Amino acid sequence: MARTPKAAVLLAGCGHLDGAEIREAVLTLLALDQHGVDFQCIAPDAPQHHVVDHRTGQPVPGAGRNILEEASRIARVGQCLDLAAADPAAYDLLLLPGGYGVAKNHCGFAFKGADAEVRPDVATFVKAFFTAGKPVGAICISPALVALCLAGQGKSGVLTLGAGQGIAEAMARLGQRHQSVPSAREVVIDEDLRLVTTAAYMFDDARLSEVWVGIERCVAECLRRVR
Numbered sequence: 001m002a003r004t005p006k007a008a009v010l011l012a013g014c015g016h017l018d019g020a021e022i023r024e025a026v027l028t029l030l031a032l033d034q035h036g037v038d039f040q041c042i043a044p045d046a047p048q049h050h051v052v053d054h055r056t057g058q059p060v061p062g063a064g065r066n067i068l069e070e071a072s073r074i075a076r077v078g079q080c081l082d083l084a085a086a087d088p089a090a091y092d093l094l095l096l097p098g099g100y101g102v103a104k105n106h107c108g109f110a111f112k113g114a115d116a117e118v119r120p121d122v123a124t125f126v127k128a129f130f131t132a133g134k135p136v137g138a139i140c141i142s143p144a145l146v147a148l149c150l151a152g153q154g155k156s157g158v159l160t161l162g163a164g165q166g167i168a169e170a171m172a173r174l175g176q177r178h179q180s181v182p183s184a185r186e187v188v189i190d191e192d193l194r195l196v197t198t199a200a201y202m203f204d205d206a207r208l209s210e211v212w213v214g215i216e217r218c219v220a221e222c223l224r225r226v227r
Contacts, residue, residue, distance in 0.1 A: 007039040008091040011071035012101030017052035021099035028097050031219035043071035044083040049104040088128035092226045098140020109144045114173035118148050135222040140200040147176045160188040162202035184210040187217045196221045
């Protein structure tokens with residue numbers, strides 16, 4: 001009997017403006033569950049960059065939240081693992097839901113673009129999957145995090161963050177090739193890296209059903225590439 005694959009799902013908090021995009025995270029977990037895959041939500045035990053009031057879209061002066069505590073709102077109580085205790089060798093694939101927290105908490109792409117740095121613990125974890133040749137699925141803004149990690153390894157890949165010349169230029173600066181797609185339903189696959197990307201809410205007007213199609217395809221394509 002074949003062993004059930006296990007996926008690591010790296011979350012950046014809770015809330016699309018300062019953490020993980022909740023819809024993308026939940027749809028990722030749903031897709032994994034429908035495919036019968038065991039999964040573990042993971043997040044660093046560290047402060048968020050800032051807290052945003054999701055009613056107004058504005059930062060809240062003086063407010064602070066913890067990435068792991070916030071991610072646990074999505075994973076449920078006690079079910080989100082501290083990144084410091086996560087061993088990449090224990091997982092067959094990595095899924096990275098989006099949300100601005102990826103570009104604010106996991107790295108500084110939201111502020112410095114191609115000049116951004118990645119949190120060392122996040123970089124080590126993500127890079128380990130590419131080093132081991134394990135599939136990585138990156139959703140929404142998460143391909144930017146992947147691009148920074150790949151650049152740090154001297155690797156080049158093909159990925160998508162939707163459409164837009166500015167995004168393509170930033171990826172080119174990192175030595176990556178950006179492939180524009182027409183909608184959130186599409187995925188881009190780099191066979192050499194076993195990297196699957198989908199734009200999700202990089203399309204602001206995407207319907208939830210379109211985001212689901214893209215994420216389910218992303219998960220399915222990653223699973224096809226598990227050794």
